[in-house]
Each structure stands twice: as structure tokens, then as C-alpha cells.
Amino acid sequence: MRHAVLPALLLALLAGCAPAPDDNGERIVVYSSRVEQLIQPIFEAWTRETGVGIDFITADDQPLIQRLQAEGASSPADLLLTVDAGNLWNAAERGLLRPLESEILDSRIPATLRDPAGHWFGLSIRTRTIIYAPDRVDPATLDSYEALAEPQWRGRLCLRTSKKVYNQSLVAMLIEQHGEPRAEEIVRGWVANLATDVLPNDNQVIEAVAAGRCDVGIVNSYYFGRLVAQRPDLNARLFWPNQQAADGTRGSGVHVNVSGAGVTRHAPRAALAQQFIEWLTSPAAQELFAGLNYEYPVNPDVPLDPLVASWGTFSQSQVNVARLGERQAAAVMLMDRAGYR
């Protein structure tokens, strides 16, 4: 056994990456910042159905994009899969993705959840919404993201750190809707209302609301889904903000981001990669892709996970998610100026 290790290693070194045994000879390569346990079951389903294998590597978005860029034309990657639109936008900006023309994708994915130029496509919706403690907050007093900046919430709000892209996207949306000066006012209002220093992740925001350290917070709904699946009696509820404007018309909608994918500029197997993305938007794949993590499918015809469905329906923001990437740097600077750490 020990004697086999060294030669095998040398071989691997010389041969580069030795491909795993083939399924039907065809394989595609995926670079993914969506973690293994949320993609592998889907990849396996695709391989079972088509016989095409998938090699993948997972890492943080920016290092993956950097790797893709450095490898250039010799990159083995066919597909880039991320958990937010901003990084897909950035990859497209750097010319690392190729535009696709696909009637299937255009018809299955709402226009706001894909790149207008067709470089990338949302695959599941991640909603960022308000969470509150039902024993201390009457949901009738809740209204919108903007309203959380008002003085009635002083000392009652919990926020995750602004380092996370989810908050950067949310503020990017506010900039898109209100312009920078008004968005900065809102963020300053949030900071003034904080009950405690910003928290490192969404789980801690939910826990803090449930434990009474604060009354309201802003989190991605699937974090709540995971926690509530384990602890159904959790003292926290979701609220869908921005459903109605002051004049009674439809509000600006819940902030949404996407987990999505694009085919790389130098993809060796571009046609196959496109087929894979199209397959990912099919009802069966959508149910699995979103259901694994209590997210919402992008394809509106696909049924929701029962727990997710129990949170009710809502109207979502009509800002194209590509704009979130475009505004992200400005959003980060704005949060720095407003003292949102």
C-alpha cells in the first residue's frame, strides 16, 4: 500500500488532473462557490439521466473567478456556479462568460433574474427579508426595509455584518431604488437602531431575535428554514416587507438575489454546459436545487417545498439582479461611510 502511494502521486503530478472513470465518456467541469452538499445530489441526478459526468471544484467566489481568469484559454471549466448575482456580474464584466441564446432559459427564468445580455442565469431565488419575535412585535407595525430606519426601532434591530455579500446586495438595491443620498440615510438609520454590535452571520441574527436580544432583524429566509426545520417552536417569524407602497399601490417588493450559473468563455464543452443549465431549470431539477436549501425555484411553475410554501406568497423586487453587482462597490463604500461595519 505504502509503495503504491508515491508512484501514484508522481503519476498524478505528471498527468495533471487524472480524470475519474468515465460514465459514457463525456464529462463537464464546474467551478462552484455553492457548496458540495447543495450541488452534488443534483449533479448525480443529471449524470443518472444523461450519462454525462461532472467534475467540480468548490471555493469562494472571487478566488474561483481569479482562477478562471488566470487559466484563460487553457481552463478546463465549462461552467461557473455562484451563490449571488454580484459575482456572476463581475465574471461577465471581466469577459469570462459567454452569452447564450436559449429560448428554454428565457421562457423559464423571469427576466429580472438573469443577465440581460445572457451571460448568466439565476437558478434559485434567495430572499432577504425581515425576521421578528412574535411575542414582542406586532407584524402590523412592520412595513419595509426603509421603515426599520425609523426611531421606533431604536435599540431593537439586529443586523449581520456588512462584510457579507447579501447585505451589500440589499444596499445596492436601495441605491438603485432611492439613489445614494436616501440609501445612506436609511443605512444610517439602521445603524442608529442597532440593539447590539453587528453579528457575524444570519444564524446569530435569528438566535438573537429568538433569545430577546433584539426584536427585528434582516436575514435570508433559508437560514430561518434550516433552523425552524430543527426547532419548530423557534420564537421567530418571517415578514415580507415592501408589499404595499404608502399610496396603496404595489410596493417595491422583497429583496431577492440568485444562486446562478454561466457558461465560461473558453468552455471546452459549451453546448453540453448549456444543456446542463437548461436541464437545471426543468421542474424536477428546480425542485431539488431549491429544496435542498429551502430556497425558491426561479421557474415559477415549480411547486415549493412545504415548509417554504407555509411562509406565504409575496411580491419580489423588480430590480434586475445584474444591477446589484453593478452597484455593489458603491454599496460597500456607502456602508463604510454610514458606519455599518
Added chain:
Amino acid sequence: MNATADALTPQQARARRRQAGGRGWALVGVLLALITLVPVFVVIGSFFQLDSELWGHLRTHLLPQVAANTLWMSLGVVAGTLLLGTGLGWLVAVCEFPLRRFFSIALLLPMAVPGYVMATAMVGITEFDGPLHQLLRVFLGSDARPWRLSGLGGVVFALTLVLYPYVYLLARNAFLSQGARSLEVGQSLGASRLRSFFTISLPLARPWLAAGALLALMEALADFGTVAVFNYDTFTTAIYRAWYGMFSVQSALQLSGVLILAVIIVVIAEQRLRGSRLYTSLQAGGAHDPRPIVLRGSLRWLATLCAGSVFMLAFLLPAIQLIAWAAPNLARDFDARYIGFARNSLVLAAIAAGLVTALGLLLAYATRLSRPAALGRITARWATLGYAFPGTVLAVGVFVPVAAAGDGINHLLALLFGEQAGRVVLTGTLFTLLLAYCIRFLAVAHSPLASQLQRITQSLDEAARGMGETGLGLLRRVHLPILRRGLLTAGVLVFVDVMKELPVTLMIRPFGWDTLATRVFQMTAEGEWERAALPALAIVAVGLIPVILLLSQTERRNA
């Protein structure tokens, strides 16, 4: 007339030979430094694309705060690791007390716990509904004031607990190789034990302590995970904010350049202060040192208590917390693939430990034997800067040039042999990953070897030469027995560092090379900290077994 060579006395001839050899060694050192400087060149290159608007923003809104935070963290970690590491190292090396042999190894174990894992475990323990508060409420009643570990205190606490072993391991080597005689000299001159510790042992151990504290400092400066858990913004926070938040990898590289510059200044300052003192030892082997201080009475148990409480805080408590998290997820997450993850981690760590230790030894000799000597000192300083880079930035700094080199080679092949020529693929292979490990961890291997090499006097070399031992024979029969402890330390440190390394492995690893550390990432990336406890425990378990085996063997020889 005799030929000129014959006119030289044997001494002059030897001096001339050494001069020539010195130039050869200087070349070796420069070559090593050139390889490890690749990411530094990338950083320097990045300054040609300065985004003045972004820098203006950073200067106004981020840098003042993070620079101050980083300074406080550095001071705290250096003080904490020096205090714990030196105190425990001295206790274990020089004193005799109950359970000393156990603690001499057990005190190293926290080293295998990644900083962010330690931080998460500590936060879990001190959480509002966590075990500590439940315990406090039992004793103090239900309205005990909530207290939690956070901010600067949390960062310094967690980082000190995982990083003090670097100082401890080196300090122990220093005290063991000082020999008992230096202490006896002090005592014969009437100095008390306490006084001889401060006036003799401590100054004699200085290069080791400085090297250990510098390793801890560089690791703390490069840390991103631990400070993120405590939500404490340091320089690396600004680096990732510029990169991940504002999509400016150039600014991230430039900020890393500033960080590296700070490290260079610290290193130069330490060496200036140390001056040109020699730290050789007359009993450098130190193989048969009796433990000169046998503690008596309550002092014995006080020593055991000290070592025991550090061991409990830094290892037992977090380990228990991790087990409590891992147990409920065991059935869901633990499967046969863990054998593969563990094997990948072990293979990478073992190859890297061998490779980096060999390079570290080469660099240590290049530093010692280079002529002019100043050149040797400079190359050593530059060649070990990789450790001060935040991991992901270093990964970019290695990956991008390697990819460019691969392209260059392929263009050349195509020019020479036409389009039919084969293509070289360097990126996405183990070659690139191991190269990045070498650049990152050379400092870790070099420090213990360079300080151990200082124990060997020039006159020992000359005596050996007088008896006909030169070159490899001198190395094998005279130096290696003295260096054995340094080599072992270097190998163990690199091994454990690679076991727990995450960002470089994550970005550069080839397909199929998922390790235990990347498994931790799969869980933490989506905030599932409790599910990350299982792979974290596996890192600790798998990483420690070889360490314990290696060290208990040397302990037996020293005991």
C-alpha cells in the same frame, strides 16, 4: 619559483575555498528567495494600477480603524504567546514536576486546532444559552450578568491559545539546548533561580523566542477567519472588503503589500536590536541534560496546575464543545469519503513537510555560509515573507504567475514544434499547490532550523574539519545530531500547518483533492458551524497522531 597557489599557507587556501563556497551558497539563497518572492513581485506589479478613488475611500473610512485594531491585536498576540510559550517551555524543559512528560506533548495539541475553529468553539462555550452561562446561572442565580467573549479580547484569547505552541516548541528547544551548565554557572555566582532565569536563560533563548513570536505574529496578521468570528476588523478585513466587496483584486494585493512592509520592518528591528551576539552552546547536543530544577512541595503541584489549566482551556474545553456539536450530525455526515479526505490531507501535509523542511535546511545553511554574510541575512529575510500573506492573496500571487508561465511555455513549444506540440498544464496540478505551500511555509521550517544552527560554533566546524570531516560527512556526523530537534520541529510545524491550511488549498487544489480542511469550508460557507465540527475534529485527530508519535520518540531519548 613556486606557483602562486603553493605560496598560500594552508589557512589562506582554506579561507579562499570557503570564500568560493560562500559565493555558491549565496547563489543558492538568492535562487530560493527568487522563487518565494514570486507573490511579492505580483504585489509590486499591482501598484502600477492604483485606483486612487478606492484608496481615498479606504484611507478615510477603513484604514485608521483597522490599522489601530491590527496593532492592538499584534501586541496582544505577541505578548500572550510569549508569556504562555516561554513560561510553559521553560517549565517543561528545565523543571521536574508531576505529569511533566505528559504535558510536554499535550501542550502542543492546540496547534492542530485552526484559529477560526477555536474561535467558534469559544463563542459556543460563552454563548448566552451555552454551557458557561448555564453553569454561571446555577451558581449565581438566573440574573447573572450576561458576559460573552467578543472583539479584541476574544481575538487575542483565541489566537494566543492556538499560536502559543509555536513559541512553546521553539522555547523548549532553546532551554533544552542551553545545557544545564549555564544555569549552574549562574547559581555558582550566587544568583537566585529567578534571577538566573531572567539574566541567563531568557537572554540565551532570545533567537528562538523571537522566531516563535514572529511566526505567531505573521499568522495573526494573515488571519481572516478568527477575526471574522469575533467581528473584529483588522487589516485583512480591509483586504477582503476591497476584493470581495468592491471586486478590486489589485487593491487587495496593494493592501497586502502594506502588510508585508510592516512585517519587514518588525523583522529588521528585531535583528537590529539583537545585534551580532552569538548564541552558540558548548553542549549543543543536549542529549543528556539532567533537569536541573526539581520542584518541591506545593510548587510541584502549582507547576502541574499551570500546565493543566492551559491544556484545559486551549484543548480540552474546545474539543468537548466540538464533540458535542459533531455527535448529533455523525450519522448524517460521516461516511466512507472521510477516509479519502483524511488521506488527501495526510499525503499533502507529509509531502509538504518533507519538501519544505529540506528547503528550510538549505536556506538555513545558505544564510549561515553565504559570503558576503550580509547577503545571506537578506535572502533569509525575503525568502520567508510568504507566511505573512493572507492565504487567499498568496494563492492568487502564486497561481496567476504559474498560469502565465504555463502559457509562456506553451507558446514556446508551439513556436519550436508547431501547433502539434504537446501542451503543458501546470495550473490545477499538485505542482502548483505544493509550490504555494513551499512559499507559504518556508518561514515555518526555516525559523527552528536557523535558530538551532546558531548553537553550532565555528570552532566545532573547524575541529571537525581538522579530523578530516568535510562537506556531507560534516553535515551527517556533526551537524545533523545537533540539528535533529530543529528538523523535527520544522517538520511537525509544517505538517500541522498544512493539515489545517484552508485558503490556498481551496483555491489551488486539483480535482478530487478535497481535504478535511476544505470539508470544514463546505459547512462553514453556508453558516452550518455545528456541522463543521466533525471535519474540524478529524483534522485535530488525524493531524495529531503523527505529531504525538514523532515527539514521544524524541521525548524518550531526552528523558
